[in-house]
Amino acid sequence: MIVHLAEQTGDHENGAFERAVRTAADSGTTKPTISEINSDNQESSQTQLANKKSHGSPDLLSMYRRMVLCRTLDERIWMLNRQGKAAIMASSQGHEAGQIGSVEALQKGYDQFYIYYRDLAVLLELGLTPTEIIKGFVAKEGEPLSGARQFPTHGAHPEYGIINLSNVVATHIPQGVGAALSAKMKGENRVVIIYFGDGASSAGDCHEAMNFAAIHKLPVIFFCENNKYAISVPLKNQMAVDSVASRAEGYGMPGIEVDGCDIMAVYEATFEAAQRARSGQGPSLIEAQVERYLPHTSDDDDSIYRSQEEIEEAKKRDPLKMLKDLLYSSEVLDEEQEKLINKDARQIVNEATEEAENAPYPETDDFFKHVVGDGSA
Numbered sequence: 001m002i003v004h005l006a007e008q009t010g011d012h013e014n015g016a017f018e019r020a021v022r023t024a025a026d027s028g029t030t031k032p033t034i035s036e037i038n039s040d041n042q043e044s045s046q047t048q049l050a051n052k053k054s055h056g057s058p059d060l061l062s063m064y065r066r067m068v069l070c071r072t073l074d075e076r077i078w079m080l081n082r083q084g085k086a087a088i089m090a091s092s093q094g095h096e097a098g099q100i101g102s103v104e105a106l107q108k109g110y111d112q113f114y115i116y117y118r119d120l121a122v123l124l125e126l127g128l129t130p131t132e133i134i135k136g137f138v139a140k141e142g143e144p145l146s147g148a149r150q151f152p153t154h155g156a157h158p159e160y161g162i163i164n165l166s167n168v169v170a171t172h173i174p175q176g177v178g179a180a181l182s183a184k185m186k187g188e189n190r191v192v193i194i195y196f197g198d199g200a201s202s203a204g205d206c207h208e209a210m211n212f213a214a215i216h217k218l219p220v221i222f223f224c225e226n227n228k229y230a231i232s233v234p235l236k237n238q239m240a241v242d243s244v245a246s247r248a249e250g251y252g253m254p255g256i257e258v259d260g261c262d263i264m265a266v267y268e269a270t271f272e273a274a275q276r277a278r279s280g281q282g283p284s285l286i287e288a289q290v291e292r293y294l295p296h297t298s299d300d301d302d303s304i305y306r307s308q309e310e311i312e313e314a315k316k317r318d319p320l321k322m323l324k325d326l327l328y329s330s331e332v333l334d335e336e337q338e339k340l341i342n343k344d345a346r347q348i349v350n351e352a353t354e355e356a357e358n359a360p361y362p363e364t365d366d367f368f369k370h371v372v373g374d375g376s377a
């Protein structure tokens, strides 16, 4: 992890980095601890954490299960699109560790999540069911974000703290900063995390939002999922620097580069940024270096701008594989259990697909419900 510090905060030495995780599977069993798990893998962030004092307890086996579920759901939605049943899809494959690791470090039901179109795992982590998500893609009654009126994954779920009103790139970044200003003015201890891509980081909205948040020390985490492409435009044609996080210095906040395929590294960085935010020290910019395995969306053909070799190379860093290898080497996971996890995920996604496909379309009579106010508020 590389930290670009615009100011000396001091807590990198003694704060949230000073913690560890408990067992990879169930606590209270004889399964090995993270430090034991990582005895063969000295370089990983999990190992660094393991030797430090415990404060939190992410369950790596559970996180692996959730990653598998997200990947299985993502593959299914892509397939439904190819069958002509699902609308446009922006795949999260390669982003799962960044998304799940960051949510794990925050307070569900209290913190606010300004997400973007690629954040499938964030939706699942915050409580949307696979059925509800597929309903968004096939525009069926009961989709909770917009009543199936919006682009899939778009809308809001205030109870879960989810806001994703538009896919006009970067427009949600100042909106999230506004929510953080509101939290600060009300004296709430809430953190707002804003997810966006590397392309969005070059938009004017992003600059204004970061500048404002840093001036007013707002409780925000800017979480950039850097997959090195904005549709077909590679990073080098988007910015003249090679690190999104390095820009943080220009705004007066810490910028942290983290391996977005290493779920514990993401958890650690997000936890620390949340602590800064909650203790009034202001925003942080996390650059999670992730991979994009599929075309930009199901409407895109990446073969005209990206080689197969490059994609195969990126797959060596597959976040599912990375966590799976760790769990295998620790004997927390074996072949039989892996098969069961895959089978469970397939069954959940099969049932969700069937339920969503069999659901009715929304009533035309309430076409404007949740779209235009009824004047009562």
Ligand SMILES: Cc1ncc(C[n+]2csc(CCOP(=O)(O)OP(=O)(O)O)c2C)c(N)n1
Binding pocket: 118, 167, 168, 169, 170, 196, 197, 198, 199, 200, 201, 225, 227, 229, 230, 231, 296
């Ligand atoms: C203001 C605006 N400009 C252009 C677009 C078209 N567009 C949609 S997604 C996208 C690329 C965004 O890339 P990035 O922020 O890196 O996110 P990624 O899709 O790679 O996760 C663009 C240019 C848009 N939606 N909004």
Ligand SMILES: [Mg+2]
Binding pocket: 197, 198, 199, 225, 226, 227, 228, 229, 230, 231
């Ligand atoms: Mg991108």
